[in-house]
Amino acid sequence: MDSVTSEQRQTLHSTADNGLKIVVVGGFGVGKTTLVRSVSEIRPLNTEETMTQAGEGVDDTGGVAAKTATTVAFDFGRISLDAHNVLYLFGAPGQERFWFLWDRLFSGTLGAVVLVDTRRLADSWYAIDRLEHHGTPFVVACNDFGGPVHTAGQIREALDLADEVPLVFCDARSRESSKQVLITLVEHLQSVVAQDPTPQPIPEPAP
Amino acid sequence: MSRPRPGRDDSPDRLYTLTGGRSRAGSDAFDLVTLVVAESDPVPGMQSEHASILRMCRFPTAVVEVAAGLGLPVSITRILLADLHDTGRISARHPRASYRLPDHDILEQVLVGLRNL
Ligand SMILES: Nc1nc2c(ncn2[C@@H]2O[C@H](COP(=O)(O)OP(=O)(O)OP(=O)(O)O)[C@@H](O)[C@H]2O)c(=O)[nH]1
Ligand SMILES: [Mg+2]
Numbered sequence: 001m002d003s004v005t006s007e008q009r010q011t012l013h014s015t016a017d018n019g020l021k022i023v024v025v026g027g028f029g030v031g032k033t034t035l036v037r038s039v040s041e042i043r044p045l046n047t048e049e050t051m052t053q054a055g056e057g058v059d060d061t062g063g064v065a066a067k068t069a070t071t072v073a074f075d076f077g078r079i080s081l082d083a084h085n086v087l088y089l090f091g092a093p094g095q096e097r098f099w100f101l102w103d104r105l106f107s108g109t110l111g112a113v114v115l116v117d118t119r120r121l122a123d124s125w126y127a128i129d130r131l132e133h134h135g136t137p138f139v140v141a142c143n144d145f146g147g148p149v150h151t152a153g154q155i156r157e158a159l160d161l162a163d164e165v166p167l168v169f170c171d172a173r174s175r176e177s178s179k180q181v182l183i184t185l186v187e188h189l190q191s192v193v194a195q196d197p198t199p200q201p202i203p204e205p206a207p
Numbered sequence: 208m209s210r211p212r213p214g215r216d217d218s219p220d221r222l223y224t225l226t227g228g229r230s231r232a233g234s235d236a237f238d239l240v241t242l243v244v245a246e247s248d249p250v251p252g253m254q255s256e257h258a259s260i261l262r263m264c265r266f267p268t269a270v271v272e273v274a275a276g277l278g279l280p281v282s283i284t285r286i287l288l289a290d291l292h293d294t295g296r297i298s299a300r301h302p303r304a305s306y307r308l309p310d311h312d313i314l315e316q317v318l319v320g321l322r323n324l
Pocket of ligand 1: 026027028029030031032033034035091093143144145146170171172173
């Protein structure tokens with residue numbers, strides 16, 4: 001049943017020194033965890049990030065503005081790419097009410113996979129909007145739940161996808177298929193990088 | 208799926224106690240995928256979470272993995288990590304910074320790694 005068991009490793013190489021991130025985002029139950037599990041060398045783990053936002057305005061006493069805490073749970077898996085690079089895959093809820101946390105949670109991500117169920121295309125509108133707005137490159141992967149067959153053209157139209165955004169069909173339960181989705185994303189990133197004429201500013205040194 | 212979400216049962220009081228009520232700027236340096244490596248063994252009398260982190264990080268371990276292992280929110284984990292970092296008990300391997308787009312070499316390495324899966 002679990003085809004990756006033989007390849008599971010619990011610890012990273014002692015030489016591992018560069019963590020990379022890809023986000024898998026999509027509506028409820030669309031197969032995010034399944035996709036992560038299919039390619040991960042560890043059983044997906046879950047954790048949560050708590051965000052504290054200063055409340056609007058300051059109270060009359062001139063004290064600290066009220067703060068509200070919001071908690072978002074997410075799961076993740078891991079792929080050791082080579083002696084130095086380790087890729088972490090994050091499954092993140094794509095609902096509007098979680099989305100304001102996205103920038104903080106996944107800053108520095110290579111790119112994103114938007115997983116969609118073609119029976120519920122509208123569930124992914126918001127995620128696509130935000131990724132476009134944020135300038136994060138992404139691919140759209142249609143997870144096969146055996147719904148009515150749509151052509152790629154119909155799906156592109158319903159999602160109002162830009163021509164350059166790759167659209168693929170997948171089965172998140174399959175390791176090979178999920179791996180292909182990730183490869184499509186990285187190839188897309190390569191073409192985005194190749195086309196970007198702006199020189200890369202020197203990054204700020206880590207504090 | 209069957210595991211309860213971490214942190215759920217922790218009262219704010221307990222989380223407050225763990226960190227001494229601090230929220231600290233230095234902890235922002237820890238990205239979700241910063242790899243943490245223990246530089247020393249736990250010592251008797253150490254806060255148990257600090258000792259757990261040192262045991263967990265004998266090999267490089269990402270901040271998110273530490274958080275999941277501790278069953279604590281990432282924000283709290285970052286503060287505990289900053290404590291250990293300040294005292295030289297852990298070292299941190301931060302992701303190579305890329306300003307907006309990743310560089311070509313990294314993408315090539317990712318692609319090779321994925322194709323070899
Ligand atoms: N038929 C079919 N079922 C799938 C596929 N991928 C996932 N599923 C099933 O769909 C259900 C939901 O999958 P999950 O991976 O838990 O979805 P998720 O997006 O992580 O769900 P949430 O985190 O709750 O939003 C599970 O029962 C999966 O077995 C697929 O490609 N085809
Ligand atoms: Mg899930």
